[in-house]
Amino acid sequence: MTIRISRAIAAAIVLTLCVAVAESAPERSAQPAGDLDRAQAAFEAGRYTEALSLARRAANTAPTSVRALTGQAGMAEFMGEFDEARTFYDRAAALAPDDAELIARTASFSVRVGEYDRALAQLDRLLALHPSHVRWLFQWAPTYMQPALLRDHPSLEQIVQVKLDILTEKGDLAHARQLARSYAIVKPGENYCGEAQAKSRAGAERDETFKAFRLATLGQPEAADCIWWYGQWLSDEGYVRLGRLMVIEGTRVTPSATNKESGARYLKIRLGGNREVPKRAEQLFLIARQRYLRDGDIDGATKLFDESIRLAPAFARPYNYRAAIAADLGDREAALAWLQRAAQADPDSWRTHRNLGKLLADLERYPEAEMHLRKTVQLFGDDAGGRLALARVLYAQGKYDDFVREAKAAVAFLANWNAPVPAVRDFLAKFDRWGPGVSLPPAPDPRIIIGWNYD
Amino acid sequence: MTDRVGAVLMLSAMLVLASTPSAAETYRWVDEQGNVNYSDRPPQPREIRTPTQEAKPALDPRTPDSKAQEVKAPEVKAPAPKMPEVKAPKVAEATTPDLKPLDVTRPELKTQPESKGNDAHSPPRARDAKATIPPHPLPKSGPTKIDELLELSGARAQLVGLVARVAADLRPAPGQMSAAEMATIDRILAQSLRHETVYGAVRDAFLPQVDRLSLETTAAWLRTPVGHKIIALEIASSQPGAEQKVAEYTAVVKANPPSARRLELLQRLDWVTGANETSADLVAAIARGLSTAVSAAGPPESRLRPGQIEDRAAQVRARANETLREVRTMSMLYTYQTLEDDELSEYVRFSGTDAGRWYNRAMRKALVGSIGKAVEQTVTELVRAVPLDRWARAAMPAPQPVK
Numbered sequence: 029m030t031i032r033i034s035r036a037i038a039a040a041i042v043l044t045l046c047v048a049v050a051e052s053a054p055e056r057s058a059q060p061a062g063d064l065d066r067a068q069a070a071f072e073a074g075r076y077t078e079a080l081s082l083a084r085r086a087a088n089t090a091p092t093s094v095r096a097l098t099g100q101a102g103m104a105e106f107m108g109e110f111d112e113a114r115t116f117y118d119r120a121a122a123l124a125p126d127d128a129e130l131i132a133r134t135a136s137f138s139v140r141v142g143e144y145d146r147a148l149a150q151l152d153r154l155l156a157l158h159p160s161h162v163r164w165l166f167q168w169a170p171t172y173m174q175p176a177l178l179r180d181h182p183s184l185e186q187i188v189q190v191k192l193d194i195l196t197e198k199g200d201l202a203h204a205r206q207l208a209r210s211y212a213i214v215k216p217g218e219n220y221c222g223e224a225q226a227k228s229r230a231g232a233e234r235d236e237t238f239k240a241f242r243l244a245t246l247g248q249p250e251a252a253d254c255i256w257w258y259g260q261w262l263s264d265e266g267y268v269r270l271g272r273l274m275v276i277e278g279t280r281v282t283p284s285a286t287n288k289e290s291g292a293r294y295l296k297i298r299l300g301g302n303r304e305v306p307k308r309a310e311q312l313f314l315i316a317r318q319r320y321l322r323d324g325d326i327d328g329a330t331k332l333f334d335e336s337i338r339l340a341p342a343f344a345r346p347y348n349y350r351a352a353i354a355a356d357l358g359d360r361e362a363a364l365a366w367l368q369r370a371a372q373a374d375p376d377s378w379r380t381h382r383n384l385g386k387l388l389a390d391l392e393r394y395p396e397a398e399m400h401l402r403k404t405v406q407l408f409g410d411d412a413g414g415r416l417a418l419a420r421v422l423y424a425q426g427k428y429d430d431f432v433r434e435a436k437a438a439v440a441f442l443a444n445w446n447a448p449v450p451a452v453r454d455f456l457a458k459f460d461r462w463g464p465g466v467s468l469p470p471a472p473d474p475r476i477i478i479g480w481n482y483d
Numbered sequence: 484m485t486d487r488v489g490a491v492l493m494l495s496a497m498l499v500l501a502s503t504p505s506a507a508e509t510y511r512w513v514d515e516q517g518n519v520n521y522s523d524r525p526p527q528p529r530e531i532r533t534p535t536q537e538a539k540p541a542l543d544p545r546t547p548d549s550k551a552q553e554v555k556a557p558e559v560k561a562p563a564p565k566m567p568e569v570k571a572p573k574v575a576e577a578t579t580p581d582l583k584p585l586d587v588t589r590p591e592l593k594t595q596p597e598s599k600g601n602d603a604h605s606p607p608r609a610r611d612a613k614a615t616i617p618p619h620p621l622p623k624s625g626p627t628k629i630d631e632l633l634e635l636s637g638a639r640a641q642l643v644g645l646v647a648r649v650a651a652d653l654r655p656a657p658g659q660m661s662a663a664e665m666a667t668i669d670r671i672l673a674q675s676l677r678h679e680t681v682y683g684a685v686r687d688a689f690l691p692q693v694d695r696l697s698l699e700t701t702a703a704w705l706r707t708p709v710g711h712k713i714i715a716l717e718i719a720s721s722q723p724g725a726e727q728k729v730a731e732y733t734a735v736v737k738a739n740p741p742s743a744r745r746l747e748l749l750q751r752l753d754w755v756t757g758a759n760e761t762s763a764d765l766v767a768a769i770a771r772g773l774s775t776a777v778s779a780a781g782p783p784e785s786r787l788r789p790g791q792i793e794d795r796a797a798q799v800r801a802r803a804n805e806t807l808r809e810v811r812t813m814s815m816l817y818t819y820q821t822l823e824d825d826e827l828s829e830y831v832r833f834s835g836t837d838a839g840r841w842y843n844r845a846m847r848k849a850l851v852g853s854i855g856k857a858v859e860q861t862v863t864e865l866v867r868a869v870p871l872d873r874w875a876r877a878a879m880p881a882p883q884p885v886k
Contacts, residue, residue: 324788356790458754463835466757466843 063089064099071103076323080107087116094124102133108315108332110141110308128157132186142307144194151187158184174211188213192246197307199273205246214247221251228257245274252282256291263299266314266345269307272299297378297407300344309340317349326353344370344377351383363387371400378407382414389421397421405434412438412445413473416452420471428464432456435469447474627702629686629693635705637714638846641721642685643678648723649769649858650676653865660869667868675861681853688849692841700838709826710833713819720818729810732817741816748827749815755834759804759811761847766807767800768855776862780871 067082080103087093087100101116117134124130131154138147155163158181165177166184178185188211195204208214224240232240238261244254259274272295279291295301316332319325330353333346340346347370354362364387370380385401388394401418405411419435422428435456442449451470458465633639650672660668704710719725741749753759774795778787787795819827833839866874 324786324791326788352790356788356793462751462754464840465754466834466840466847467760 062086064096067099067103071106074323076103076107076319077325077328079103080109091119092123094120094127094130097123098130098133101137105137105140106315107319107328108312110312113137114141126157128154128183131157132183132190135186135190139190139193139197140307140311142311144198147190147194151190154183155187171210171212178211196273197270201245201249201273201277205249208246214243218247220244220247221254224254224257245277250281252278252287255281256287260294263294266317267310268299268305268343268345269310275299293408296376300342300374301376303340303342303374305340305343309336309343309346312336312339313343313346313349316346320349320353326356329353342373344374344380347373348377348380348383351387355387360387360391364391376407378404378411381407382411382417385414385421386417389417389424392424394421394425398425410441412441412447412476413471415441416449416469416471416473420469423464423469426464428459431469432459442474442476445474445476447476449474626695627699629690629698632698632702632705632842633682633686633689635702635710635714636842636846637718637721638685638850639682640718642682644721644723644725645765645854646676646678646681646857649854650861653858653861655874660873664869664873668865671861671864671868675864676857681857684853684857685849688852689845692845692848694841697838697841700836701842704833704838709829712826713822713830716818716821720814725817729814729817732820733813736813736816742824744824745816745827746812748824748831749812749819752827752831752834753811753815755831755839756843757847759807761843761850762807763800763804764847764851765854766803767796768851769858770799771796772855772857772859773862776859777866777871779863780866 063082063086067079067086070076070079070082080100083096083100083103087096090096097116097120101113101120104110104116105113114137117130117137120130121127121134131150135147135150135154138144138150155166158166162177162181162184165173166181166187169177178188188207192204192208192213195201195207205214209216214220220240221244224237224244227237227240241254241258241261244251245258248254255274256278259271259276259278262268262271262274265271275291275294279288279295282288282291312332313336316329316336319332320329323329330350333350333353336343336346337350347366351363351366351370354360354366364384367380367384367387370377371384374380381400381403385397385399385404388397388400391397398418398421401414401421404414405418408414415434415438419431419438422434423431435452439449439452439456449470449472451472455469459469627635630639653676654668654672655665705714720729771792774787774792778785778792822830834843
């Protein structure tokens with residue numbers, strides 16, 4: 029066997045290193061005076077842990093400053109330190125009970141942690157801050173007058189939007205739609221679904237597209253495709269609770285039996301079926317994921333994932349991320365243990381079986397890997413990447429006929445999605461010609477099923 | 484970009500600019516314990532048992548070193564590797580990165596008798612092939628030792644060139660560091676990338692994978708005349724300076740294109756040995772080791788996460804695979820130019836047997852893991868001894884005169 033590495037490759041290595049290190053480095057910025065301003069600067073520069081630390085110091089230095097207390101509360105909320113956020117929102121509210129902006133933020137925070145009744149009480153308080161005639165108009169004026177009223181009083185618009193969120197999250201979609209119509213958030217006869225799809229096709233800003241599909245869900249109860257799309261988007265983003273409700277609604281509305289079946293499967297393999305996930309656990313998971321993936325804050329993320337698991341033991345996603353962290357740190361046995369716990373928590377979690385199969389394959393525990401990868405493609409037959417991983421494991425065990433069948437099925441499926449996998453085709457051709465070689469077949473993971481990679 | 488990042492960038496640039504390895508000779512000697520040693524330095528007096536120093540391993544008279552083949556040829560340039568365009572996801576998925584190679588348990592001893600008569604000239608499906616008794620096994624009594632196998636296979640000798648190449652790539656170009664720093668760097672490179680040390684690591688990693696029957700079958704084949712001849716050619720082409728000779732050989736190939744059968748045999752050899760894949764794995768392992776060490780030496784806020792390092796290693800591997808594929812065929816044509824087709828067929832046949840596949844798989848795993856660790860340890864020591872910012876300053880280009 030010959031061993032070769034060329035200087036060109038050595039150059040490629042270091043060039044890649046350059047990119048890697050450059051991408052990982054935070055930018056320096058001027059440091060303004062004052063902890064709160066510096067906290068803001070750190071936040072804007074993406075140094076979130078530092079921002080929280082500075083915000084804490086600012087609040088500690090000025091314990092009667094509403095701005096400082098709110099700053100710490102906001103940063104703590106952003107970082108998933110919900111108890112700390114609650115404490116400092118409350119302290120700020122005690123100092124400024126009539127601060128409309130603070131009340132709105134506190135109501136939004138209450139929704140974030142699933143304290144809906146508390147949020148509603150805060151919205152009532154926010155409404156009460158308005159003059160009586162404004163309150164009267166807000167409650168009794170006809171729909172055609174509401175847009176102007178909401179425009180002139182943005183806090184009223186906030187009240188409506190937060191209420192819509194609460195009603196939707198509580199599953200009372202009918203009431204939410206009625207509320208949206210009564211405040212002219214949506215209007216009859218408008219094609220919101222068409223507009224949302226057009227924005228999506230045109231590659232509009234993410235938030236803009238998201239809002240458009242939300243409007244479609246509120247304004248066109250019959251638009252099954254858009255409701256389904258909205259649900260899948262929410263799932264991708266990690267909002268599994270609302271995502272589940274929307275997928276259920278889209279599945280209910282669709283006349284297609286195939287789509288109904290697809291929706292039921294989606295709920296089962298991606299959203300945990302009927303397993304309830306408390307809002308706080310979901311939000312902790314979302315923030316933990318950001319701290320891990322965006323910030324590389326492994327300690328902070330670990331703490332939040334663990335808390336999420338404690339609150340929602342049947343929620344498979346945080347287990348998978350704990351496994352990813354363990355694998356990142358080089359502890360594959362711990363990663364395996366986390367994934368096995370995930371499989372126990374939710375035996376129908378497609379992503380868990382996929383990760384388990386791939387990890388076991390890395391560990392060269394091929395029979396177990398095969399079992400989990402077979403389960404993966406059984407749960408989700410369109411998972412071509414999973415099928416290629418299965419094919420590789422079959423090959424490693426000398427199950428060549430099975431390998432060929434699975435690999436060819438994946439290649440054919442991907443061809444329909446205009447996602448050729450030339451390396452796999454090349455390997456298959458050589459295998460057909462010369463029989464097994466010493467290398468295992470490539471198992472690329474084409475991301476043709478948008479969103480499913482985010483679980 | 485921060486100064487700290489700049490330092491790392493400059494370190495990387497220095498590595499790119501590292502001087503070409505000198506055409507080091509390979510020495511072979513037997514020490515007082517009777518162990519065969521290979522090194523890129525002459526044996527020290529007390530290390531030698533018998534005066535068997537060889538400037539190079541004995542080669543077949545028709546090796547690629549033949550003067551008649553030293554035709555000046557246009558330089559072969561691999562095309563710039565193209566990165567596949569990947570749409571970045573909003574967040575990364577919870578995948579499991581490739582991690583360090585694991586020690587595996589010893590495979591079960593194969594008891595199935597091996598079939599005979601698999602014609603290497605018409606092997607429609609090697610999957611049907613079983614290991615056959617080598618045509619002319621040399622007599623050997625007693626079990627073959629691991630060291631003996633690794634010497635027979637040329638792995639031990641080839642490792643000299645590989646380690647020398649890695650060390651040369653890590654060494655700054657002359658004039659970029661002070662004399663004291665260069666002395667420190669040279670000392671670290673000499674200590675951390677000693678051939679004997681890396682070889683020991685490879686051997687230790689190979690050991691848990693040993694399958695006795697496959698080992699003996701492989702050793703027996705390697706002792707055959709054709710096996711011996713092939714290994715000598717591979718060792719010769721692993722010597723420093725071989726790349727230039729391959730480039731020169733391109734002109735020979737253009738003038739006398741190889742036969743279709745020859746090309747088919749070489750492609751099949753690459754397939755059954757996984758040589759190209761092994762090289763790509765090696766490059767990825769080096770990238771991983773380098774990334775890990777440099778990242779750890781930097782300030783905490785600029786460190787790469789392990790997952791990021793794995794991603795980078797995977798990207799480097801993909802690019803290396805493509806680049807190596809381009810040069811692989813020419814390199815093989817050069818290496819085996821003096822082999823007859825029948826001899827090459829015999830090599831392909833053996834490599835496709837259970838024993839041949841076992842050896843290549845086990846060696847790949849041992850080599851990749853050991854080299855990666857050696858690079859990580861070496862670079863860790865290098866950046867500890869000579870800080871990153873010093874590498875950066877040393878690599879700054881000299882001011883250009885203003886016109």
